[in-house]
Amino acid sequence: MKVGLTGGIATGKSTVSEWFRQKGAAIVDADQVARRVVEPGSEGNRRVRERFGDGVFRATGELDRKALRNWVFGDAAARKDLNDILHPLIIRRMQAEVREAEKEAPDRPVILDVPLLIEERLTYLADIVVLVYIPEELQLKRLMDREGISGEEAKRMIKAQMPITEKKKFADVLIDNSGTRADTERQVDALWETLVSKSGSNRL
Template sequence: MVLGLTGGIATGKSTVSRMLQNRGAVIIDADQTARDVVKPGTEGYRKVRERFGDDVFGPEGFLNRKALREIVFRDANARKDLNEILHPLIIRKMKEEVDRWKQADVKHPIVLDVPLLIEENLTDLVDSVVVVYIPEELQLKRLMDREGISADEARRMIKAQMPIEDKKVFADVLIDNSGSRADTERQVDALWQTSVSKSGSARL
């Protein structure tokens, strides 16, 4: 079974991803894939340098993701250009990873950990959409605390994404991460039991 795990910034998606990994899930992480497709010598590396110049690369030649992130969070056109460069490369690589694990006949669920699963219409790649949710005000507070930034900066970062309340509508499974860690663990346990059962009943 292939689960699509998504959420909003500071909602706790990475926490839920680790919980699933600890239970034995195969995690295919879009953020890690995004790093892989811009390594020196790759097509992504070349295209990002052509579009954004040398300023977003460090002295060793590697992409400075923080510098690039600051540009795209402030400039919608830059964000659009970056997405058009990277998303096809990321999707292709993730599909290759899913196929590789399926061919390995893995019995545990495969989790595509993708922040833009819904926005990029990638739900056809998965059997079930799992949204990690917290209310927007809590999302704002957690982002401010995590990044040490102002409310205005946090709001700008949140606004750059699809509202979490809108993502919630697309969920086959909703993980409410607004309570304690134990509350979240219980919800992940329930998801895990269902997913393992389905994985076991149909060979991947």
């Protein structure tokens, strides 16, 4: 059973992902995969260097993410080039990790932790899509508190993403993280029971 887990900034997706890990799920984390595909010596590292030059790399050969981010932030063509380079590599690596996890334990649910699962049209990678959500007003407050930023800056970051209300349309399961920690855990527990039941697992 492959579960696409997504959310918005400061909605609590990473916390929910960690709870699934603790319960025994295999986690395929898109952010971690994105880092691995540009490690020194990798195809991604080489192709990014060919397109963007040595200026976006440290002396160690590691990608300087901040420098690259600053480059593509205001350059749509450069951002498209970067996505064209990295997205196929990330997807291929994620699919390989899923196959590896399924081979290791066929009855274990696999959580695909992907922040842009919906925006990047990657829902086809999963059997079901789970969205962790909170109301935008609470999202704004939590983001301000977490990052120590102004309301305007937080609004800008939230507006840069697809609205949670839009993401809901693509989700098979919603986890409401606007209540207490216990409230959210109960929802995760209920979903986990369903997942392991459907996969034939005894991991409850």
